[in-house]
Amino acid sequence: MPKPYSFPLDFITGHVDMSHGGGxxxxxxxxxxxxxxxxxxxxxxxQNDQAVLTLPPGRVAISTDSxxxxxxxFPGGDIGSLAVHGTVNDVAMSxxxxxxxxxxxIIEEGFPLAELKRIVISMANAAVQAGTPIVTGDTxxxxxxxxxxxxxxxxxxxxxxxxxxxxGDQAQxxxxxxxxxxxxxxxxxxxxxxxxxxxxxxxxxxxxxLNGLVADMVAVAPTALRCLRDPTRGGLAxxxxxLANQSGVGIVINEAPLPIKAEVKAACEILGLDxxxxxxxxxxxxxxxxxxxxxxxxxxxxxxxxxxxxxxxxVIADPHHFVQMNTAFxxxxxxxxxxxxxxxRIC
Amino acid sequence: MPKPYSFPLDFITGHVDMSHGGGxxxxxxxxxxxxxxxxxxxxxxxQNDQAVLTLPPGRVAISTDSxxxxxxxFPGGDIGSLAVHGTVNDVAMSxxxxxxxxxxxIIEEGFPLAELKRIVISMANAAVQAGTPIVTGDTxxxxxxxxxxxxxxxxxxxxxxxxxxxxGDQAQxxxxxxxxxxxxxxxxxxxxxxxxxxxxxxxxxxxxxLNGLVADMVAVAPTALRCLRDPTRGGLAxxxxxLANQSGVGIVINEAPLPIKAEVKAACEILGLDxxxxxxxxxxxxxxxxxxxxxxxxxxxxxxxxxxxxxxxxVIADPHHFVQMNTAFxxxxxxxxxxxxxxxRIC
Numbered sequence: 001m002p003k004p005y006s007f008p009l010d011f012i013t014g015h016v017d018m019s020h021g022g023g024x025x026x027x028x029x030x031x032x033x034x035x036x037x038x039x040x041x042x043x044x045x046x047q048n049d050q051a052v053l054t055l056p057p058g059r060v061a062i063s064t065d066s067x068x069x070x071x072x073x074f075p076g077g078d079i080g081s082l083a084v085h086g087t088v089n090d091v092a093m094s095x096x097x098x099x100x101x102x103x104x105x106i107i108e109e110g111f112p113l114a115e116l117k118r119i120v121i122s123m124a125n126a127a128v129q130a131g132t133p134i135v136t137g138d139t140x141x142x143x144x145x146x147x148x149x150x151x152x153x154x155x156x157x158x159x160x161x162x163x164x165x166x167x168g169d170q171a172q173x174x175x176x177x178x179x180x181x182x183x184x185x186x187x188x189x190x191x192x193x194x195x196x197x198x199x200x201x202x203x204x205x206x207x208x209x210l211n212g213l214v215a216d217m218v219a220v221a222p223t224a225l226r227c228l229r230d231p232t233r234g235g236l237a238x239x240x241x242x243l244a245n246q247s248g249v250g251i252v253i254n255e256a257p258l259p260i261k262a263e264v265k266a267a268c269e270i271l272g273l274d275x276x277x278x279x280x281x282x283x284x285x286x287x288x289x290x291x292x293x294x295x296x297x298x299x300x301x302x303x304x305x306x307x308x309x310x311x312x313x314x315v316i317a318d319p320h321h322f323v324q325m326n327t328a329f330x331x332x333x334x335x336x337x338x339x340x341x342x343x344x345r346i347c
Numbered sequence: 348m349p350k351p352y353s354f355p356l357d358f359i360t361g362h363v364d365m366s367h368g369g370g371x372x373x374x375x376x377x378x379x380x381x382x383x384x385x386x387x388x389x390x391x392x393x394q395n396d397q398a399v400l401t402l403p404p405g406r407v408a409i410s411t412d413s414x415x416x417x418x419x420x421f422p423g424g425d426i427g428s429l430a431v432h433g434t435v436n437d438v439a440m441s442x443x444x445x446x447x448x449x450x451x452x453i454i455e456e457g458f459p460l461a462e463l464k465r466i467v468i469s470m471a472n473a474a475v476q477a478g479t480p481i482v483t484g485d486t487x488x489x490x491x492x493x494x495x496x497x498x499x500x501x502x503x504x505x506x507x508x509x510x511x512x513x514x515g516d517q518a519q520x521x522x523x524x525x526x527x528x529x530x531x532x533x534x535x536x537x538x539x540x541x542x543x544x545x546x547x548x549x550x551x552x553x554x555x556x557l558n559g560l561v562a563d564m565v566a567v568a569p570t571a572l573r574c575l576r577d578p579t580r581g582g583l584a585x586x587x588x589x590l591a592n593q594s595g596v597g598i599v600i601n602e603a604p605l606p607i608k609a610e611v612k613a614a615c616e617i618l619g620l621d622x623x624x625x626x627x628x629x630x631x632x633x634x635x636x637x638x639x640x641x642x643x644x645x646x647x648x649x650x651x652x653x654x655x656x657x658x659x660x661x662v663i664a665d666p667h668h669f670v671q672m673n674t675a676f677x678x679x680x681x682x683x684x685x686x687x688x689x690x691x692r693i694c
Contacts, residue, residue: 106500
């Protein structure tokens with residue numbers, strides 16, 4: 001496409017202005033020099049308002065997440081990588097192989113083009129790693145003070161292997177409950193960064209695409225996998241309560257085997273947080289037939305993102321659909337839904 | 348699902364607060380009592396983080412648009428109906444039959460629940476009319492002053508009939524250029540509402556889902572249809588320039604047959620706008636083989652959304668890819684890309 005404008009964008013000192021969302025020359029330039037450049041793929045190069053894809057046969061999983069995290073850059077990631085990981089993971093939690101992503105940007109007037117470029121490159125890298133090209137998108141600009149830097153909404157689409165039926169309503173008494181690794185890393189990393197807390201060991205977000213891990217789990221136990229969920233906002237406690245409610249069961253977990261990094265535990269004490277309620281962006285909770293738990297734990301621990309996978313509890317019959325925890329001290333307590341907002345804008 | 352909370356939301360005097368985006372009880376309540384209630388469908392009721400769909404065989408079209416229109420309610424529509432129409436239309440412009448929609452909401456803390464409900468109901472009605480259920484979504488809340496009421500990002504997915512190959516790069520010299528009706532209605536309705544202008548005839552946005560019209564056009568001329576585009580931001584002038592650039596051709600349109608309502612023309616004069624650059628949300632421009640133009644115009648005029656369809660020009664060979672207009676006074680002028688932003692936040 002011949003460029004309908006003359007000067008390249010200034011990605012060092014330039015800023016986004018209202019014209020970049022106006023549909024004219026300036027927007028075409030931003031799309032060509034930034035988005036198409038870095039999200040480089042044949043669908044975007046077609047420059048249509050939609051992407052045309054060929055999907056393999058099978059049931060299709062689709063998921064959308066709007067990302068409003070603050071700050072935009074945090075230890076272990078940024079809003080760009082997070083927007084890919086969050087949506088890839090939501091698609092993968094159906095057992096699907098995520099295939100494509102779309103992205104809608106809402107940008108505040110005056111946002112530095114250098115930061116936008118950093119976000120777009122990070123997003124592009126995350127998409128390549130996850131194997132999910134960003135095939136179409138949209139850019140809107142709102143006046144200064146009407147947004148907060150950048151918001152990114154991503155939609156992911158994937159195809160579910162035949163015979164796989166993973167859903168939040170499939171947990172049954174007797175099932176095992178597994179987590180793929182340490183909990184609370186993402187929320188604590190973001191909070192520590194907001195509060196300017198420093199620890200001896202730097203706490204990094206666990207933000208990562210879990211589709212490879214899920215594919216390994218599906219391969220070893222295609223029918224024994226019942227529920228998968230990534231415990232993001234509201235943390236593990238919320239995901240377990242959701243699953244208990246959807247399936248009409250109770251869940252009992254054990255505190256002792258629950259993987260929590262020492263530095264995350266320490267930071268939670270300082271910040272007054274309960275790690276059970278702190279967001280994760282690279283972990284999953286899995287409910288499976290009890291006899292498949294060992295095989296699943298083995299493949300999970302063989303995957304870089306499941307090295308600390310653990311059996312943490314079991315599903316029980318419970319008309320109240322409570323989530324309970326056997327504490328390290330020998331007691332048992334209810335792990336309730338969070339009522340309000342422990343950590344605003346964590347994803 | 349048993350309700351994990353006690354009191355119904357107050358949709359008369361209540362407001363959205365940060366907890367409604369927190370992933371806990373308050374968010375579950377907002378989803379159950381508002382979104383699932385009005386977007387009523389089996390996919391949402393499954394309460395998973397993704398929807399699982401069965402698509403008919405064929406190539407899949409997918410499109411995403413973020414909507415940031417101001418004001419949220421305007422003559423002839425609101426951000427909810429617009430978010431459905433905009434995305435349904437982008438999918439339909441590939442010739443696809445749009446099938447499903449996803450929605451990501453970014454809501455400003457303090458936003459009245461009554462207005463949110465009005466938007467959600469409008470969105471639900473638009474989705475029913477378009478035949479595209481809203482199957483999954485996400486809700487985020489940001490602090491007061493960090494957004495502007497509500498932003499809605501929708502993604503649409505559809506399937507393209509076999510043998511249909513509509514794309515912006517398919518225009519060839521000799522092709523005819525059609526529009527489906529009067530131009531500029533949406534942008535002028537929104538601007539008049541912003542500026543509190545009143546005219547003898549109230550100007551309404553043309554916001555509408557064009558998938559029915561496109562289906563009729565595809566049925567009568569499946570292979571003669573070459574390009575379809577909905578001239579939103581930047582108006583007809585921008586869409587024509589995009590098509591000329593993508594296809595590597597020139598386009599010449601005629602001012603005389605261009606359908607523009609008298610009141611829109613008058614408002615444009617008062618507001619200092621050129622209707623060629625004003626946004627539409629229920630119109631399409633079509634490039635087709637010249638010998639199919641009459642048949643297409645006939646089916647378009649038989650559809651309620653194409654009653655004023657007109658042949659407005661033709662595609663020519665032009666190494667500069669210019670769009671030109673034969674004016675009503677007998678001259679010819681270049682219809683250039685808009686450089687900046689004529690009407691910010693029009694969609």
